[in-house]
Structure formats: C-alpha cells, structure tokens
Amino acid sequence: MGDKAIQADSTYVVRGVSPLGGESADLLIRDGAIAKVGKVSVPKGATVIDADGLVALPGLVDLHTHLREPGREDAETIETGSAAAAAGGFTAVLAMANTNPVTDTAEAAERVRDLGDKVGLVDVQPVGAVTKGLAGEELAELGLMARSRAGVRVFSDDGKCVHDARLMRRALEYVKAFGGVVSQHAQEPRLADGQACCHEGELSGRLGLPGWPGVAEEVIVARDVMLARHTASRVHIAHVSTAGSVDMIRWAKAQGIAVTAEVTPHHLLLTTDLLTGFDPVFKVNPPLRPAEDVEALRTALADGTIDAVATDHAPHARHDKEHAFAEAAFGMLGLEQALSVVTTVMVDSGLMAWPEVASAMSTRPAEIAGLTGQGRPLAEGEPANVVLLDPEATVTVNREQSQSLSRNNPWHGRELKGRIHSTFLRGRATYFDGEVLQ
Ligand SMILES: NC(=O)N[C@@H](CC(=O)O)C(=O)O
Numbered sequence: 313m314g315d316k317a318i319q320a321d322s323t324y325v326v327r328g329v330s331p332l333g334g335e336s337a338d339l340l341i342r343d344g345a346i347a348k349v350g351k352v353s354v355p356k357g358a359t360v361i362d363a364d365g366l367v368a369l370p371g372l373v374d375l376h377t378h379l380r381e382p383g384r385e386d387a388e389t390i391e392t393g394s395a396a397a398a399a400g401g402f403t404a405v406l407a408m409a410n411t412n413p414v415t416d417t418a419e420a421a422e423r424v425r426d427l428g429d430k431v432g433l434v435d436v437q438p439v440g441a442v443t444k445g446l447a448g449e450e451l452a453e454l455g456l457m458a459r460s461r462a463g464v465r466v467f468s469d470d471g472k473c474v475h476d477a478r479l480m481r482r483a484l485e486y487v488k489a490f491g492g493v494v495s496q497h498a499q500e501p502r503l504a505d506g507q508a509c510c511h512e513g514e515l516s517g518r519l520g521l522p523g524w525p526g527v528a529e530e531v532i533v534a535r536d537v538m539l540a541r542h543t544a545s546r547v548h549i550a551h552v553s554t555a556g557s558v559d560m561i562r563w564a565k566a567q568g569i570a571v572t573a574e575v576t577p578h579h580l581l582l583t584t585d586l587l588t589g590f591d592p593v594f595k596v597n598p599p600l601r602p603a604e605d606v607e608a609l610r611t612a613l614a615d616g617t618i619d620a621v622a623t624d625h626a627p628h629a630r631h632d633k634e635h636a637f638a639e640a641a642f643g644m645l646g647l648e649q650a651l652s653v654v655t656t657v658m659v660d661s662g663l664m665a666w667p668e669v670a671s672a673m674s675t676r677p678a679e680i681a682g683l684t685g686q687g688r689p690l691a692e693g694e695p696a697n698v699v700l701l702d703p704e705a706t707v708t709v710n711r712e713q714s715q716s717l718s719r720n721n722p723w724h725g726r727e728l729k730g731r732i733h734s735t736f737l738r739g740r741a742t743y744f745d746g747e748v749l750q
C-alpha cells in the first residue's frame with residue numbers, strides 16, 4: 313500500500329493472503345473476477361495490497377437487513393445502509409420488507425433493487441412481504457414479485473409473525489412453485505404481544521418488564537417445520553433465540569424437512585442480564601436470552617443446525633430509541649460488527665474455523681436466498697466478491713464511527729477481535745482501510 317488513496321477500480325494483486333485461513337497465496341483480481349490464485353506476477357498498473365496476516369473470505373451475505381428506505385430515511389437509507397454493509401465486509405444484503413410503503417408489490421421490490429444498484433456498494437436484494445401491508449390477512453403478490461425484475465425469492469413479514477397457520481400454509485405452497493422460501497419471525501402473538509420486551513423469567517419479574525417467553529418462539533418453529541413438511545416447501549427461521557427452537561430445528565433437519573435458520577451476532581454474545589441497566593439499546597426482538605440459550609445457539613451454529621449468521625441490522629432514529637425501556641423501539645445495529653463478533657465468539661474460542669465462517673456468513677445465506685453470483689468459492693473465474701480481514705487486530709467499537717445513520721449500536725465500547733481490512737464487490741473496492749469508496 314502506498315500513501316496514495318486506493319482506487320476503487322483497478323487490477324489488484326492481493327499479496328500473501330490466507331484464503332479461508334489456509335496456506336497463503338496471491339489473489340489476482342481483474343475485470344470483476346478472481347483471475348488467479350497462487351503465485352502472481354504483478355501486471356502493469358496493478359495495485360498491490362500487502363495482505364500478509366490477512367484472511368480472505370467470500371463477500372458476506374446478510375439474509376436479514378433493515379434499510380428503512382422508503383419511509384424512514386431519518387434512520388437509514390439504502391445508501392447509508394449499503395455503506396455500513398460494505399464496511400462490515402458484506403457484498404449482498406437482503407432488505408427486509410417492513411418499510412413504508414411495505415415491499416409487497418413487484419414495483420416496490422424493483423424500486424428497492426434499483427436504488428441499491430444505483431448506490432452500487434452491495435447487491436441489495438429485496439425481501440417481499442408475505443401478506444399485504446404486513447397485515448397478516450391476505451397474501452401479497454408473491455408470484456408477481458418473484459417474476460419481476462427484482463427476482464424476489466425470500467418472503468417475510470419480519471417485524472411481525474405470520475401467525476395465521478392457514479396463511480402460512482398457503483404462502484409455503486405458493487413459493488414452492490418458484491423455489492422461494494418464507495422467512496418467519498417466530499413470535500406467537502398470544503404468548504408474546506407487542507409490549508413483551510424482556511425474556512420472561514425471574515429478571516422480567518424483578519424489572520417489571522412484560523415477559524417474552526421462549527415458548528412463544530418455539531411453538532411457531534414447531535408449527536412451521538410441520539407445515540414445511542406437509543407442503544414439501546422451504547421455511548427459514550429468522551433470528552433464532554432459544555435452545556428449544558434449536559432442538560426443534562435439529563429434529564426437523566434429521567427428518568429431512570427443508571428448514572434453514574439464522575442466528576444474529578447479538579444472540580450469540582449478549583444475555584438478558586444486560587437489561588438490568590434499562591438501556592434501550594439492548595431492547596430487541598426476540599429479546600436477549602439467558603446464557604444457556606446463548607450456549608445452545610453457539611453449538612448449533614458450529615454444528616450446522618443453524619445455517620447462517622444474519623445481522624437483523626435494525627437502525628432506529630434517536631427519537632424512537634431513546635425512551636424509557638418499555639416505550640423504546642425494538643432493534644439494534646449489526647452490519648459493521650457482525651464479522652468481528654463471530655471472530656470473537658466463534659473463531660477465537662475454537663468453535664469454528666474460517667471455512668465454516670465462510671459457509672455461515674456467505675455460502676449458505678447466498679444459497680438460501682438464491683443469489684447465484686454470491687457466496688462463491690475463492691477460485692479462478694469466480695466473481696471477485698471478497699472480504700479481507702485482520703483476524704488478530706482488536707477493535708474498540710465506537711458508535712460515532714459508523715456508516716449508519718443511526719447510533720443504536722449494542723457493541724459500543726466493547727473490544728472485539730477481527731478488523732475488516734477491505735471489501736470487493738465484483739472486483740471493485742467498496743471499502744478499504746476505514747474508507748467506503750463510493
Ligand atoms: N429486530 C427488531 O427488534 N426489530 C426489527 C424487526 C424484527 O426484526 O423483528 C425492526 O425492524 O426494527
């Protein structure tokens with residue numbers, strides 16, 4: 313690296329990097345593709361990146377991002393959310409449908425996708441709503457969204473549970489026709505209503521906060537894996553938070569049921585006792601759980617029962633988040649620290665090796681979402697979607713140093729292992745050494 317700022321568009325020689333944590337090699341990135349892996353002689357005009365000690369992973373794919381545009385551009389926009397994603401090592405994000413208006417038509421989905429393309433920092437793939445307006449009453453235009461230019465494959469009412477079993481069944485039957493998947497926010501509203509905001513237990517009683525029991529998630533997971541079996545269709549469980557859900561998913565997979573699941577970085581590390589300070593930054597749906605659940609989630613991610621890490625990046629403006637705990641909005645930021653949290657919790661602890669991280673944060677999410685150009689191996693001829701990470705560097709998270717428009721960062725002040733060095737989207741540097749390259 314020279315003192316000169318890096319060019320976004322160049323031919324790159326990534327010198328002495330460790331692909332998936334393996335033996336060091338050079339990567340030649342040219343014309344959007346990985347042109348060579350091995351010993352590379354520097355072509356004329358190429359930019360050389362000294363990557364000694366860095367790990368290369370395929371660009372990360374987030375199955376669960378809230379970008380807030382359209383409707384809440386005071387909290388995040390497609391542009392700022394894309395920048396946060398690039399800074400976090402992502403090359404694709406699935407943009408959740410709970411915007412205003414809701415992404416429940418082909419036109420709305422195409423608009424999100426087009427705005428993402430215009431920004432060009434990550435592939436922004438819209439998630440389509442399962443029901444019109446997320447109202448849980450009538451199926452949205454699933455087929456039209458699937459056949460549109462946006463090519464929607466993932467459908468979710470996230471933020472809300474598709475709690476009507478008959479609608480869920482219909483949705484599963486419908487998406488099967490085009491290889492789609494329904495991503496379920498598992499929350500039985502009769503067991504955990506909109507006020508429920510703290511894991512139900514001794515602590516919720518002591519703090520006087522409405523309880524959100526694990527069983528409210530587990531009954532929906534149990535129901536939906538049976539519906540997936542009955543319809544022979546695919547269900548995906550968003551933000552799994554309990555050991556009981558893990559047991560159900562493990563059982564369902566053993567039966568050959570087409571269920572996949574994701575866990576968030578925060579559910580892998582943070583526990584419910586953080587709520588004793590009543591800091592609304594820790595208010596999230598589903599809520600933070602006790603250590604036993606966290607332990608079960610780590611084990612399930614390591615053994616593949618949980619397929620993917622997904623951020624559930626949920627930016628909120630100050631005036632929605634900075635309230636008394638019970639009134640504050642649900643959700644926390646996730647894109648910029650996800651890989652560092654996984655490095656800290658899963659890799660440094662010896663629970664996972666880099667190839668498994670590549671699977672959980674890139675390959676599997678790309679497969680689940682049907683994104684064919686993402687989550688590819690770091691091999692010759694593949695699109696150059698790459699993240700370089702310094703696994704030994706320690707970062708102290710500062711919420712003010714964020715690409716996001718919002719500041720509800722639960723990692724603020726924490727030391728995490730693993731620093732993103734750079735991100736490449738089809739050969740173009742989107743993030744390099746602390747800078748997003750627009
Ligand atoms: N996770 C959250 O607490 N909030 C999400 C909605 C959701 O993921 O359920 C949001 O949109 O803010």
Ligand SMILES: [Zn+2]
Pocket residue numbers: 470471472497550551597598
């Ligand atoms: Zn949700």
Ligand SMILES: [Zn+2]
Pocket residue numbers: 376378408470471624626
């Ligand atoms: Zn969400």
